[in-house]
Amino acid sequence: MPMMKLGDVAEIRTGVAFRKAIEPSADGTHYVLQAKDVLEARLDLNDLPLIELGERGDRHELATGDVIMVSRGRTVAAPLGEIDSAVPTVAAGSVYVLRPKNAAVDPMYLAWTINRPGTQAQLQALAQGSHIPFVSKQSLAKLKIPVPPIEVQQTIGHVYGLSLREKDLMSQLSELRERLTHALCSTAAQEVKK
Numbered sequence: 625m626p627m628m629k630l631g632d633v634a635e636i637r638t639g640v641a642f643r644k645a646i647e648p649s650a651d652g653t654h655y656v657l658q659a660k661d662v663l664e665a666r667l668d669l670n671d672l673p674l675i676e677l678g679e680r681g682d683r684h685e686l687a688t689g690d691v692i693m694v695s696r697g698r699t700v701a702a703p704l705g706e707i708d709s710a711v712p713t714v715a716a717g718s719v720y721v722l723r724p725k726n727a728a729v730d731p732m733y734l735a736w737t738i739n740r741p742g743t744q745a746q747l748q749a750l751a752q753g754s755h756i757p758f759v760s761k762q763s764l765a766k767l768k769i770p771v772p773p774i775e776v777q778q779t780i781g782h783v784y785g786l787s788l789r790e791k792d793l794m795s796q797l798s799e800l801r802e803r804l805t806h807a808l809c810s811t812a813a814q815e816v817k818k
Contacts (some may be wrong), residue, residue: 625772631765633729634691634722638761639715640677640684646716648673654681655711659694659718665739667692667702667790669713677714684714690732691722695736696758701738703731720764728774733779737769765809 630636639657646656651675661668677684686692686704692699696718715721722738724731737743746767751757771777 625770625795627763627768628771629765630722630769632725633769633771634724636761636765637684637721637723638695639717639719640681641717646673646675649676649678650674650723652676653678653711654685655712655713656716657673657686657692657719658716659696660694662694662700662702662719664791665735666792667704671812672713674711681714682711682714685712686715686721689724691724691734691738693720694718695720695755699738699744699751699759701735704734720761729771730774730777730781732785733777734769736780736783736784741815743767743769 654675654677655669655672656675657667657669657672661672687733688704690704691701692704692715693699722734724734738747747759748757748763750763750767751759752763766772772780
């Protein structure tokens with residue numbers, strides 16, 4: 625299987641750098657995605673702050689197919705699915721945006737290959753800093769990843785997407801089971817009091 629440098633198969637961009645804390649604005653022009661919104665290879669897009677960036681944000685807007693990767697700490701990556709908001713979204717400086725350079729690289733496969741244990745070990749070796757490890761853009765661009773034929777990538781990406789969906793459903797099921805158990809126990813306790 626051919627190995628290629630990540631920088632050869634994907635454009636690696638940094639998010640928007642903010643000089644101070646992100647301040648939400650009711651009249652904002654862009655949503656902002658931060659490292660805290662990347663959860664276990666999935667994105668939580670529910671409560672993104674709306675900020676005022678104006679035209680400055682235009683060149684940083686995220687697109688369907690981008691892969692969002694946390695640059696500090698655990699370097700987990702998550703594919704960005706369909707963006708269903710009329711308001712554009714940008715990434716904060718704490719994440720990298722990986723945009724496949726052509727249709728020969730599947731975004732879901734790219735996220736999977738970054739999150740797999742072997743690649744994570746390589747990223748840890750590339751990380752700099754002792755308190756909160758950081759992978760530089762230059763080091764990331766040199767990272768070698770396997771690039772099988774697109775059909776294989778799509779199959780891997782599909783299976784990976786299904787496994788992420790299963791994790792979400794199992795988590796929801798566990799939460800609902802806990803609620804049901806609590807409700808049944810509360811009802812039983814109230815019956816005893818009567």
